[in-house]
Amino acid sequence: MRAPRALRTAGGALSAAWLVFLLLASVTASWWLPYQADAQDPAHALAGPSASHWLGTDDLGRDVLSRIAAGSWISVGPALLAVIVAFGAGIPLALLAAEHGRWVERGSSRFAELLLALPSIVILLAFVGAVGVHPWAIMTVLGVLLSAPVYRIFLGQAQSLRTRLYVDAARVNGVSSLRVNLRHVLPAMATTIAVQAAQLFAISVLIEAGLAFMGFGPSLPSPSWGGLIAAASQHVYDDPWLMVPTGAVLALTVIAANGLADAVAGGGREAEPAVRRTRGRAAVPAAPAAGGPIDGMLLDVRDLTVAVADGPALVTGVSFALPPGTVLGLVGESGCGKTMTARALPGLLPEGVEVTGGSVWFAGRDLAGLPDKDLRAVRGREIAVISQEPMVALDPMFSVGYQLTQPIRRFRGVGRAEARRIAEQLLREVGITGARRMLRSYPHQLSGGMAQRVCIALALTGSPKLLIADEPTTALDVTVQAEILSLLRALVRTTGLSVIIVSHDPGVVADLCDEVAVMYAGQVVESGTVAEVLGSPSHPYTAALLAANPHVAEGLPVPERLASIPGTVPAPPDWPTGCRFASRCSLATAECAAPVPVTPAHAGGPVVAGPVVAGPVVGGTVVGGTVRCVHPLSSPAPLPVPHHAEPGVSS
């Protein structure tokens, strides 16, 4: 529920309490007021606060407290009416316009623009002139005028909510249009409605008081706040106190309405943890396991641990090494920590997640211990990153040429014309014909495949040694994916670039990678060359992942059923001390409950002490494939196909 969350903040609770108190006080005023609102006592006119008159008396000796309380309904009620009219007209209109498309939307939007163009104070005064002083009617007119901004705000929101698939699903299911709006569209707008209503209420209270101050409020004996302030202004020199109580109540009411709006608006954001960015400072460089990086490796990751600040670890003890000019694939299901691992390398972890152990040796330096300032110099120049959503990575406001030449000038220190020449060159390198035309285009003019090519060109502006590609083809069509994979492979061949690619698709890994590390629940469970790992998997998880894949080469039969892995990847707090895959593994035994060491696998021979190393024979040290399993599959591996283990759903 939203309201209680809004009330959990002190401001929200106080604001709501004041408004409720005010409403109760105004409704019940006749029962508890010490004096009649217009009971005169000329003997005590213009008296200050006293025991008998807590807030003093006015020029006719009437009790100010009683008059404020009695006048609160006539002051607040019409403002409330204005809000109700504004929302009662604006929201249904917005819902209708969002539902019925262009023509209805055009008509109602032009009408709303007309209302917005009218000067509201002039309209209100003209209405008073023509019809007379009727506070409720005046505020109804104000409500109609305010319905235009309400309409404008909620039209956009309703339009975006209507693109949600559950709205389409409800429509296909024959749910009536009224019910679709009431059940699926309106509830999602509730927070915004509450915020806007509270703010409009504050505005309406002020306008109402302003009108009453000018004499267009409730007729004189009735004690509206605006009228009280107007009366007090007559005595501003001989009894300044008279202004204070009414002014304070009015101000408090407006502040409370805005405070409540803030609290409601803030309630929606509260879910995000309030964490600070502590990247680098908190990184504890692990004891250098084998005394520094392995020679000849571009990247040597040792025992990398990534954790939520004061929370569970997301990645534990991940180690791999990467020689220059090779492509490493990190493969696994979502929630296995492969993206976190990749993003930890250049220090691009999300807020509140940090490297808590291990080392990231890159070109002779341990990046895990570097402060963010030094990492910034590494990012872009030495390590570049491309992401899954090329459209998000490009700024829609700027042309491709601008976005490419800016980093080129910064990284390479060249002039405008030279940067443009290099940009054209880079675009040609990523296979874009018509580079000159491309430089003038804007991101919205590009297809997904073209945008990803531009992103790769952008990543190349700093001539990086390592490119981290996080699911670079997942959002693309299969033919475009094949083009991008060919492009990356060509770049590796021609420029000697190293690539780490994160993917959930073993097919992509088979196509592009030399080495692969299979990740499960924050650990590398198997690593080695793609031929070894994908050809004869050692770990049951790798085998199961491959068996779930429906893609087979030409001429081979498609399986009758796909082997699926029952259940889902456990969440980080639920990771057992033993094998993390055991609960889903068809080969699990009692031994799997104990911590599982990393052992050599495939034809890799002995592993260098401790870390899992993916990489060929380098500098005399024999490094090879590894597996983290007590009973690895023998080679050639029989695929452990679970027999009707599904629909296996952990509840």
Place this chain on the structure above:
Amino acid sequence: MNAPVPALSVQDLTVRYGRAGKALPAVDGVSFDVAPGETLGLVGESGSGKSTIGKAILGLQPANAGRILLHGADITKASLRQRRVTAVDLRVVFQDPYSSLNPAQTIGQTLAEPLRVLRVPGDQRRPRIGASLAAVGLPADAAERYPARFSGGQRQRIAIARALVCDPQVIVLDEPVSALDLSTQAQVLNLLADLRESRQLALLFIAHDLGVVRFLAQRVVVLYRGQVMEAGPAEDVTQRPRHPYSVALTAAAPVPQPAEQARRRAAREALGVGAAGAAPPAADGCPFATRCPLATDVCHRDRPPLVSGVACHHADQVARLRLPPAAA
């Protein structure tokens, strides 16, 4: 003997977005039938019009020409309100399991909604919801929970349960597994295959992934820029494609055998299929002509007719483009 009435029949469907006459059609004269118990795969890249066809069938996008028949009854112009009566057998499962369930409603409320529309009495709703959840392998108490408690694969099961709860005969599946991980994708694909068998469902399976389509579909229609390039049995289209675009599609999907994939990649790069997003084709010619390695003048000039399931002027030459079969 009469030919059996197809569960779903689409005839010469044309859909245009925007003002009539100005925009190129998103769907251009597409026809196909789906028999009861059959799965038809609708394959193509983004922009091929495959999702638009699904929307037109579901009444979410008006058709400009052509007919859509459900069990022989014309529902082309039926409004969503009329479809409450005429199209109760037609349901949908969307791609995105996160946006297709209302986060503010429990699973039970989400599943009850179509039953309420069908005026199923309140006391019968609960058992039907439970049965529907059981059919997709979820416990009955899932009905009490909110979507946020479920993983992507489980949500997709819930979306399938919502489609099943009114015992439909035709389900439009719009990319139902492309947002899922491999292992969950396998679970959902197996589930769909089981349901098709046990309930004799007619499934229109819209996907961009030919490997997935080959697993589930008996027949496949390959779309490019709103037009049918090739149609036929799934094994034929994926194993012996007769259209250059089908060849490009099959060659592009990577297989997880590195040696095999290296061979296929080399073969694919040698195909000479132009990059996606190249120059747009001539309005009157073959839509694939600008990317096709076999294209000649006639391809840019005349649109090839769909003859025995292939729309290609050079269909007789396609066999030499095909990737060689894997060494067994």
